[in-house]
Amino acid sequence: MSEQGPQQVNGLQGPAPEERPRPTGRRNSQGIRIDPEVEAEPEPRRTVISALVENEPGVLAKASGLVSRRQFNIESLTVGTTTNPETSRITLVIEEPEPGIRQVEKQLEKLIPVISVQELSADAIRRELVVLKVHGDEPDKVQAVTEMYDGTVLDAGPRTISIEITGDEGKIDDAIDAFQQFGIRELARTGQTAMARGDVWTTDIEEERYERMHEDWRKHDQQ
């Protein structure tokens, strides 16, 4: 404690801010050190994250709640069971700069019911399904466009025709554009599901699980 001038509300001393030396470096808003001359912010990139999760109540809510509260930019989220009835796969399409993608992976991984998380490579198989309901005035033309996109007519009546198209995101977008001419009354898209291509496991832990499951089956068969 020091006894200083009675008017001084605050006794702190030292060189004022403008008198202090300043470091030369700088970081960007992501906390990455950068060349202060070049203001580079990382570009967002669209990618697919696959998460294998325990099939328990609340897991989807936990995953989707996480994505929304951390403001991850998400294009779609789909979920379904796997070969193992105790696990589900959540497939997320996100658009984030690199640090954001790593955060999505790591934050998902932190959820206790999440078993494994992986970003899929660019060549992964990605599929989405859309159901479109268009006006039924020109059935022949609708049929022709449907065939162009390898689609299926699910229901045709005097007033409406419903069509299913499956494909990657670009194909679905194109198809929707093409059907626009008939007047799309309603549209439902599933969001993308995806799987690693070729002899690669979608999430790394699956190989181990698969082997274990088959081991169990073999034992079962032998008995």
Place this chain on the structure above:
Amino acid sequence: MSEQPPATIEGTEDEPLDGDDPIPTPVSTGAGSVIRALEVAGVETCFGVQGGAIMPVYDALYDSEIRHVTMAHEQGAAHAADAFGIVAGEPGVCLATSGPGATNLVTGIADASMDSDPVVALTGQVPTAFVGNDAFQETDTTGLTAPITKTNYFATDSDSVGDTVGEAFAVSGSGRPGPTVVDLPKDVTNGPTEKEPGEPRTPSTYDPQTEADDEAVERAARTIERAEKPVILAGGGVIKGEASAELRKFATEYGIPVVTTMPALGAFPEDHELAMEMAGMHGTGYANMAITHCDVMLAVGCRFDDRLTGGVETFAPDAQILHVDIDPAEISKNVEADVPLIGDAGTVLEQLAAEMARAPDVPEWREQCQTWKDEYPMDYAAPEDRPLRPEFVVEALDEATPEDAIVTTGVGQHQMWACQYWTYRHPRTWVSSHGLGTMGYGLPAAIGAKVAEPDRQVVCFEGDGSFLMTCQELAVAVRENLDITVAVLNNAAVGMVRQWQDAFFEGRHSASQYPWVPAFDKLAEAFGAQGFAVHEYDEVAETIEAAVAYDGPSVIDFHIDPGANVYPMVPSGGDNGQFALSEDQL
């Protein structure tokens, strides 16, 4: 944790009960197995408030030797459990009923989540058949708490509920600690079961990495050896990971100055010559100079919160960051790590020490740090004829209590003065609300801390605003005869808000001044605690002496200088190196 053998049940034929062991609660219902699970986990104390949906659990608790501290408010129960967890280093347990009981816990759970404190909350729930029907006192507790827990559980059957509680306990306390919630529908707790819960275990999907990769350790060690201006930034993870000894050894062996984050107060002795103390918004000038100008930062168990970093653009802009954390998600979340070292704080520090071939050769840097300490001393003017300075009160209480006394605080200016002017020398002596900044944390936290460490002195700093939020817990302190000393730094204002209004809102004091403040000494007396009021410097020492000597809870209402402000200050998003020493420098 998952490798542990199943529980042996004490008091069975194979292991007769010895005299000192608590008598295990018999399991005949889900509720019994919940309490038994707590006993198996070694829980001796819990905090809570009764209510309809949790009554079966309380009924089972009636037979248990677990001590239950009945709190005035569930928020108090959560904070008490949180402080218990901080001080004891194992999860604190709190109980509440469904609906309002559970929602009242929410603030405390969020607080524990932000500060990675181990807390297990058990909440009653309406019977399963009523769930989803807006039944009396129904609330979606797992939904409400999902974003603020490490994980939560909705119990579904009486046979497994004990193991679920065990898992909640294990998850809460391991890896990066955090709160967990088990929601207990009444039919599950009332339902019959004889199943004894096993030892607490974490699920197979949870397996934190404790040892950093060799390659990263090697790179980090080489970087430190070659550093010219190295700094260690110690975070709360050092305390949670019980790594204070390793930290001290590492810092002294290699001669590296140590800066701490706010939750890490006590992780490194502040009277050590290498101690630069707390950095960040209200950190010391020298700590902020050191982190701004370092070229290598070994950050251990911290999450680069914005109150520490200021604007990330100007945070340690020349530094290579070597980031040790048990939670991989913290690596490169706010500030990019040049070398990620995922693992347990103490283990990784030992790995690093084993890999270091030599100390960095940095006598000039150490000298520079010392120069900053001399240039920017933490000082204040305290003329006798002026109103009482809060810093003086903090120092006087520090002087009047032993080194291992525990400090708890509310949130506001008083909390910052408690950071700045108390000298922390030991881990687990500082208990505060950092990440959430919850006003009213101090008193219930003091109760939790005192229950955890009955032989240590507990001092609670509160503001007049913050204290009003939970002062009803004085009833509990009196009922349990807890010898704690509450110092209310009373400036008749929500001072921190008033300070910001002066600095950033042209002095427009919207809803920040109290035209009238209760007499906290009399309030204390009404609760049955000892009350004191202090206005003058010459009353400080003797009043503190009397309050500390009083065997039971006491409250000192310190009428401090209403104009006192907290400095140094880095405004939010600002440059740490440009900290202001007074308002005109902002």
